[in-house]
Each structure stands twice: as structure tokens, then as C-alpha cells.
Amino acid sequence: MLLVHSVESIRAAEEEAFARTEAGELMERASDALATSLLRDLGHTDGTTLLVLAGPGNNGGDALWAGARLAGRGVRVWVHAVVPGRVHPAGWAACTEAGATSVDLEGAISLMGRVDRIVDGVFGIGGHPGLTGEGLRLAEAAERSGTPVTSVDLPSGLAADGAAAHPSFRAERTVTFGSAKACQVLQPAAERCGEIDVVDIGLHWEAIGELGAPILRQWEAADVAARWPVPTCRSDKYSRGVVGVDAGSATYPGAGVLVAYGAAYAGTGMIRSLGAAEVARATLAAIPSVVTAPGRVQAWVVGSGWGDRHDGAIRLAEILDQEVPVLIDADGLRHVPDVTLSPEHLLTPHAGELARLLQVSRAEVEEDPLGHIHRAADLFGATVLLKGATQYVATPWERTVDVAVPGPGWTAQAGSGDTLSGVCGSLLAAGLPAAEAAVCGASLQALTAAAEPPLPPHALAQRFGVTLRGLLGDR
Ligand SMILES: NC(=O)C1=CN([C@@H]2O[C@H](COP(=O)(O)OP(=O)(O)OC[C@H]3O[C@@H](n4cnc5c(N)ncnc54)[C@H](OP(=O)(O)O)[C@@H]3O)[C@@H](O)[C@H]2O)[C@@H](O)CC1
Ligand SMILES: Nc1ncnc2c1ncn2[C@@H]1O[C@H](COP(=O)(O)OP(=O)(O)O)[C@@H](O)[C@H]1O
Numbered sequence: 001m002l003l004v005h006s007v008e009s010i011r012a013a014e015e016e017a018f019a020r021t022e023a024g025e026l027m028e029r030a031s032d033a034l035a036t037s038l039l040r041d042l043g044h045t046d047g048t049t050l051l052v053l054a055g056p057g058n059n060g061g062d063a064l065w066a067g068a069r070l071a072g073r074g075v076r077v078w079v080h081a082v083v084p085g086r087v088h089p090a091g092w093a094a095c096t097e098a099g100a101t102s103v104d105l106e107g108a109i110s111l112m113g114r115v116d117r118i119v120d121g122v123f124g125i126g127g128h129p130g131l132t133g134e135g136l137r138l139a140e141a142a143e144r145s146g147t148p149v150t151s152v153d154l155p156s157g158l159a160a161d162g163a164a165a166h167p168s169f170r171a172e173r174t175v176t177f178g179s180a181k182a183c184q185v186l187q188p189a190a191e192r193c194g195e196i197d198v199v200d201i202g203l204h205w206e207a208i209g210e211l212g213a214p215i216l217r218q219w220e221a222a223d224v225a226a227r228w229p230v231p232t233c234r235s236d237k238y239s240r241g242v243v244g245v246d247a248g249s250a251t252y253p254g255a256g257v258l259v260a261y262g263a264a265y266a267g268t269g270m271i272r273s274l275g276a277a278e279v280a281r282a283t284l285a286a287i288p289s290v291v292t293a294p295g296r297v298q299a300w301v302v303g304s305g306w307g308d309r310h311d312g313a314i315r316l317a318e319i320l321d322q323e324v325p326v327l328i329d330a331d332g333l334r335h336v337p338d339v340t341l342s343p344e345h346l347l348t349p350h351a352g353e354l355a356r357l358l359q360v361s362r363a364e365v366e367e368d369p370l371g372h373i374h375r376a377a378d379l380f381g382a383t384v385l386l387k388g389a390t391q392y393v394a395t396p397w398e399r400t401v402d403v404a405v406p407g408p409g410w411t412a413q414a415g416s417g418d419t420l421s422g423v424c425g426s427l428l429a430a431g432l433p434a435a436e437a438a439v440c441g442a443s444l445q446a447l448t449a450a451a452e453p454p455l456p457p458h459a460l461a462q463r464f465g466v467t468l469r470g471l472l473g474d475r
């Protein structure tokens with residue numbers, strides 16, 4: 001699991017570290033690791049060339065010290081001070097004394113297509129979001145040149161704590177210090193960061209109290225495997241979990257069928273299709289093991305494809321009365337403000353549905369997804385999975401948001417949300433807490449989409465088993 005800390009936390013942890021380390025020690029660790037990474041990517045020192053773009057703060061300092069190390073080892077280094085007259089003085093002196101050549105803006109731009117690598121040390125966690133002026137010119141020219149860029153701490157121009165793709169450098173690799181930053185895991189910002197190397201510079205999160213808690217946990221495939229419920233010799237269909245589905249409608253029967261596909265191929269014990277009669281018939285025709293008679297249910301999936309069903313509010317209240325975990329999706333979300341929920345209830349909006357729930361615009365949600373998902377979880381008292389290119393899971397009053405394993409844009413198609421509801425429903429029925437069910441379900445879908453050619457949701461669901469086999473190995 002990759003842990004992500006906020007700028008506020010990183011600053012606090014750095015303060016704590018300054019008090020117990022020699023002056024300059026943290027920057028030395030950071031710039032040494034940066035130099036090592038650059039050397040690895042350059043391959044060798046003889047005849048290789050590097051352009052260092054250094055901003056006015058410590059981010060520029062890191063870049064300059066690393067440039068000094070490489071110039072000292074025989075790499076041909078050019079250096080450009082992005083804000084004239086404002087540059088890390090000791091780093092600049094070290095870099096130029098080691099043999100780096102200073103160039104102006106035009107000189108830097110003309111070198112871009114000709115050097116082996118560019119170091120973006122313009123701004124780091126002290127940067128204002130969105131490059132303008134010369135910074136933007138440099139970033140655009142670097143991207144146009146096609147020369148690989150290593151960004152120091154983060155691509156200059158991005159807001160470290162945010163998901164937005166502000167005008168910024170585009171890195172092939174980002175060498176980041178102390179902790180990963182939110183912009184490196186949240187889309188669309190993350191795709192500007194390239195490969196991420198997190199460098200341990202000796203920050204002690206436990207020494208700064210509550211601020212030491214991460215803001216995000218980026219799940220990896222192994223984390224999903226560790227949580228996935230695996231049947232044993234003592235399992236039966238009830239212990240594995242029964243999912244009740246009231247999804248779809250005469251207008252959208254497919255939604256109910258797709259929920260059942262998700263649950264069936266994620267490996268649930270039993271599915272009861274207990275919504276509209278035409279949905280139950282269609283589901284049975286597609287998946288013969290589905291039961292249409294009422295009976296014991298350990299978790300419900302409701303709301304996908306309900307359309308403007310007139311008795312939705314009553315049906316939702318009835319289901320909530322059964323006091324088992326309930327996943328509320330799509331049209332079911334309209335009734336959320338009128339019912340009382342708890343953390344075992346899982347809401348699965350996309351950005352538009354979350355905006356409607358919070359009575360804000362979709363653009364506001366997209367600008368600050370973390371703030372809005374926290375608000376929804378706290379306001380409704382339920383666990384929330386916000387769907388999209390990044391899939392976020394928030395639990396009421398918890399600082400740390402879980403992020404599912406990312407997947408490709410192929411999943412963005414009608415019906416993916418329905419199969420996802422089914423997968424998550426099967427995990428709720430198997431007894432996983434709502435947040436784990438959400439993040440494991442979303443990750444399974446993303447991992448499967450990443451491994452397969454583009455497939456419609458019901459066909460993708462049929463490949464879940466292949467992904468699970470790969471994840472679980474011999475378990
Ligand atoms: N602290 C540590 O121990 C360690 C820190 N480390 C490194 O330090 C980095 C943070 O350093 P930092 O605080 O100096 O901020 P940094 O990002 O270099 O820039 C701030 C300057 O840029 C200016 N500025 C910003 N945006 C601008 C814009 N769009 N256009 C124009 N100007 C703009 C801004 O101006 P101001 O906010 O004052 O208006 C200020 O002058 C961190 O990312 C990591 O790389 C590592 O060495 C490990 C140890
Ligand atoms: N750009 C994207 N990249 C990867 N996954 C995406 C992207 N956009 C959406 N998704 C995922 O695809 C699914 C779409 O769900 P949803 O919007 O509810 O579709 P529908 O309601 O049509 O079934 C969700 O799992 C979502 O997280």
C-alpha cells in the first residue's frame with residue numbers, strides 16, 4: 001500500500017526532522033537520491049548530457065545539488081535559473097563550481113531536444129498551482145522536445161494535495177521525498193507524474209501526532225489479494241454470502257442482470273434477484289443459478305437502473321430495516337437524504353451523482369474530489385465509493401481515504417457501474433467491511449480491464465476469475 005501525506009503533514013514532519021538533524025542533511029539525502037536516480041536513467045556518465053531547471057526555492061536546491069554531483073562525475077550539465085536572481089545560493093554555487101554551464105531562457109529551450117534528460121526542479125510543495133509565463137514556456141518546450149523529464153518531488157505546476165491537471169511539466173519519472181503526494185496517485189494529475197520513486201529522507205510520522213496519518217492509501221494488487229474472502233473446506237453457500245438484488249426496471253432491465261453478473265463472477269454464494277419481475281426473468285435466463293424466491297439475504301444491492309421508479313423511497317426504507325449491509329447505487333441515491341444510514345451502508349456515486357447529493361456542481365466535485373467525498377461520508381454517515389478514473393473510498397469521520405488499484409479508461413462504459421455494484425455486493429455479503437468491499441471490488445474490475453482487451457461489462461465480469469486466480473495464487 002502506498003501511503004500519501006498532505007503538504008501540511010510533510011512540512012510538520014520536516015520541522016520535527018530539522019530539530020534532530022544537522023543543517024542541510026535532509027536536502028543532502030534528497031539530492032543524493034535524485035542524483036542516483038538520474039544516473040540510473042542516464043545509464044552512464046561519459047558523454048551524457050543534462051539540463052537542470054532550477055526554481056527559487058528548495059526544490060531548485062535539490063536539483064542543483066544533484067546537478068553538482070553529476071557534473072562532478074563527468075556528465076555535461078547546463079543549468080538555468082528560472083526566476084532570475086532568485087535561486088538556492090549554495091546549490092547554485094556547488095553546481096557551477098562543479099562545471100555546470102549557466103544558460104538563459106532561450107539557451108535552455110534550444111538545448112531541450114539535444115540533451116539526454118531534463119531535470120524539473122522549478123517548484124515543489126511550495127509551488128502555486130498552474131505554471132504561467134516563463135515556467136509554462138519551459139514546460140511546454142520540454143514536452144514538445146520529447147526529451148525525458150525527471151521532476152523533483154512533483155511536476156512543477158501541479159498542486160501537491162490535489163487531483164487537477166494544472167498547466168505543469170510532464171515527467172517520465174518523479175523522484176519524491178518523504179512520502180508520495182496526492183497528485184501522484186489521483187487522476188488526471190497522476191498521469192503527468194510518470195513513474196514514482198518515493199525516497200525515505202528519515203521523516204518520523206509517529207512523532208507528529210494526528211498529522212502523521214496519511215490522507216490517502218493507494219491500494220496495490222497484493223493488498224486486494226490479502227483481503228479477498230477465499231472459501232475453505234467449511235464454506236457453504238450461506239457462509240460465502242447471499243446477495244439480494246433489487247436493481248433494474250422495465251425500462252432498464254439490463255442493469256439488474258449486470259449486477260448479478262458482477263456478483264456471480266466475483267464468486268458469491270447465492271444471488272436472489274428480488275426486483276421487477278422482468279428483471280428477475282432476464283437474470284435467470286442469463287445466469288441459471290440465480291434464485292428469484294425471497295429468503296435469507298446477507299447484503300443488498302439496490303438502485304442501479306431503477307429509473308424514476310415511484311416506490312423507490314419505500315423500497316429502500318424496507319430494505320434498510322433488515323439491518324444488513326446495503327449498497328445504494330445510481331437512482332437509489334436520490335433517496336439517500338431521506339433515510340438514516342450507517343458506515344455499513346455503501347453509496348456508489350460517480351461525480352455527477354455525488355454533485356447532486358451535495359447540491360453542488362459536477363465541476364466543483366471534480367476540482368476537489370477529496371473534500372467532497374469526505375463531506376458526503378460525514379453528512380450521510382455512510383461509506384462512499386466515488387467512481388471515475390480514480391476510485392475513492394471514504395468512511396465517515398476518517399481522515400484517510402482509500403484509493404482502488406487504478407485501471408484503464410476502457411471501464412468507462414454503460415453498465416460497468418452495475419457489474420461493480422454486484423462485485424461489491426458479493427464482498428459485503430461475504431462479511432467484508434464496506435470500505436474494504438468497495439476498494440477490493442473497484443480494484444478487481446480495474447485490474448481485469450487492464451489485463452484484457454476491451455470487453456463489454458458482462459464479458460469483462462466473466463474474466464474476473466482469471467484476475468482472481470492471478471491475485472490469489474494457491475490460496
Ligand atoms: N523543506 C525540507 O526540509 C526539504 C525540502 N525539500 C525540497 O524542498 C521543496 C520545497 O521547497 P520550498 O518550500 O522552498 O518551495 P519550492 O516548491 O521550492 O518553491 C517555493 C518558491 O517558489 C515560489 N513560487 C511558487 N510557485 C510559483 C509560481 N507559480 N510562480 C512564481 N513563483 C512561484 C514561491 O514564492 P512565494 O510562495 O513566496 O510567492 C517560493 O519562493 C520540496 O518540494 C522538496 O523538493 C527536500 O530538499 C527535502 C527537504
Ligand atoms: N476514465 C476512467 N478510467 C477508469 N475507470 C473509469 C473511468 N471512468 C469511469 N470508470 C469506472 O467505470 C465504472 C463506470 O461506472 P458508472 O459511471 O456508474 O457507469 P454505469 O452507471 O453506466 O454503469 C466505474 O467503476 C468507474 O469507476
Ligand SMILES: [K+]
Binds near residue numbers: 122151
Ligand atoms: K519540481
